[in-house]
Amino acid sequence: MKRFVAIGALAAAVIALHLLFAAAGAEYLLVQLTMAAYYALVVIGLCLLMGYAGQISLGHAAFFALGGYTAAVLSTNSFTQLMGAPALERLVHWGLVTAGTDAYGAAAHQVPVWLSLPLAVAAAAAVALVIGIPVLKLKGHYLAMATLGFGTILYRIFLGTRLFGEADGISSVRPCALLPGLTIGGDTALRTQNYYFAWALVLLAMVLSLNIVSSRAGRALRSIHGSEEAAAAMGVNTARYKLYVFILSAVFAAVGGFFMTHFNGGIGPAEAGIMKSVRYVAIVAVGGMANLWGSLLIGVLLNFLSLRGIFGSYDDAVFGALLVFIMALAPDGILRREFLHRIMRVRIRWPFSK
């Protein structure tokens, strides 16, 4: 019951923020909130993986970018030149490719969204599966370095491959019409519907994650976090659960990246960079590791501030400092009762008492 109240409160907060910004004449803030929502999808997934299952991933930005690049490649690369006319016609006939125009108005064929979204999800899941099976056997430093290495490999591939636009990334991605009356794109007229769509996705991810966390699977994940040997001894298939949650979090990230790319109209290799991955880890750490609501709150807040450019050229420094101080002073996050208690105590006995 508590869960429904919390979800309801989140939905109410989403609507309230919209009304607030609309009343203040600052609807442009919805754009950053929409983007923050897509980033929040990554954070929710990573929270499941890191906070609940206790498996660090320093390569999650790569999954976000993978989703984004799939969207970009499938919607900008024209199949007109790529294939002979007969093959193309057959694809069009099956509905796998639709005729349309590219960003410059020339005739082009693109993969429709009902196919490209599953492809993006499948790509992320497949990569997560292939990487996850061997890598999740590792622990501690080794896991951290392996995921960092994986993230960097994908980053280098995005950066160095023609298909992915090399250092420039892919721009002029077309908005995609998801449903009649719902188009994912950066147009001013589409702002409100995009905002609600993004947050609907976040709500969905939260409901799903909260259900997982308080189910048998969630308890299994937490037991893995506590002690893998003990969990295995109690009959938990640790390898399988770790893999599942890794794939799930990759899929969350890819979905976020997919819609973000259509919303922004492009994606660059920086989205896959180490700093992005570290940033997601920082957010989950500040939010309190095994705390979905905390991570969501911190994630939206920090990403919103960062996207507004509040931190200026100290953007990365802010996240680095957060990481260090949270890990040093409050490794369970700042939204914990113990931490707040400790702050109170520090303040009281600060000057003279021994």
Place this chain on the structure above:
Amino acid sequence: MQYLLSGITTGSIYAIVAIGFNIIYNTTGIINFAQGEFLMLGGMISISLCSVMPLPLAIALAVAVTAAVGYCIELLFVRWIHNPTVLRMVVMTIGISILIREIALHVWDEKVRSLPYFTGNEVTSVSILGARISPQILWVLGTCALIVVLLNLFYGRTLLGKAMRACSANRMAASLCGINAGRMVTVSFMLSAAIGALAGCVISPMTQTQYDCGTSLAIKGFTAAIFGGLGSSSGAVIAGLLIGVIEAVSISVLPLAYKDAVTLTLLLLILVVRPSGLFGSREAGALKEF
């Protein structure tokens, strides 16, 4: 031959970074993700000092300052945390590395800098075994060899070195013998920072120094450390040279952009197939947590 030599040169730097990882890992069990930043700091500080004082003095001062930075890191972030979880220390040292990098960015801006060549200039070359190489390569190789030899002497002959080894073997027993284990951790951080800074100085003329050059060095150094068996110095040297050569060869086959990807794929392969490393014994590996 040319490829081999350039591979060995970069490889020797990776070996030094790997040794830096090992020094701290042996005494604390922490992988210091900020290791690469020590090289960057060493290079940057010596470049700044170089304009006001002779080169050897500038390098010596840079090494001393970086060692002081290592001391501060230990003092501020490591000393008072008892029984840290691995996850916590990984995240924290990553945070430290970001902080150092960002501070460097604001102190030295984004410009690529480099020290002057120690002897001669960009075009001087000596010819060895038919390959024409820059004398700086000899400086790099010589310094790395010197570091390895000195470290071996330090660990084998001096009381401090022996005490540090005792700590890495068994911290409790070492404390019981009257060794100040906490101080050994401090020394290991300073030593590791100093070695990193020295390596950062000698490669600066060739590879140049930028505020963010530490990350990729750290990743490759880590690859070398794992490859050679975490904690093993001689393994680190061999693995570092090997990785340098593999990388140099990969450039001649694949586009330059994929250079890092090749090394990292190697890292993943090693981690998956043989996490105890090339020279780490399986029995010792079985006792460790991977």
